[in-house]
Amino acid sequence: MEEQGNGSVRVIVFGPLIELLGSRTHKVALEHAMSIEDIVHALGAEVWLKQGLAVALNGEQCPLDIHPSNGDEVALLPPVSGG
Numbered sequence: 427m428e429e430q431g432n433g434s435v436r437v438i439v440f441g442p443l444i445e446l447l448g449s450r451t452h453k454v455a456l457e458h459a460m461s462i463e464d465i466v467h468a469l470g471a472e473v474w475l476k477q478g479l480a481v482a483l484n485g486e487q488c489p490l491d492i493h494p495s496n497g498d499e500v501a502l503l504p505p506v507s508g509g
Contacts, residue, residue, distance in 0.1 A: 432456060433496025435465065441504045443471055454500075462500055463490040471502065478505035 437452040444450050462481050482501040
């Protein structure tokens with residue numbers, strides 16, 4: 427039987443996060459009760475947390491303290507800037 431918190435999520439990143447992380451999609455193994463914020467740290471993208479990173483779970487914007495389930499899709503959306 428699979429324990430709660432096991433499995434993985436698909437993470438899609440946009441903008442400068444693609445260059446930072448090396449590709450647009452990532453598979454992250456879920457450890458016990460990982461939040462989306464924990465996933466951001468696991469990917470090494472925590473610098474974006476203080477820069478207005480938006481996140482979505484299965485296509486719906488959500489807070490960082492949400493705990494995704496096995497098979498969910500998490501999107502990391504850095505803020506847009508320009509002039």
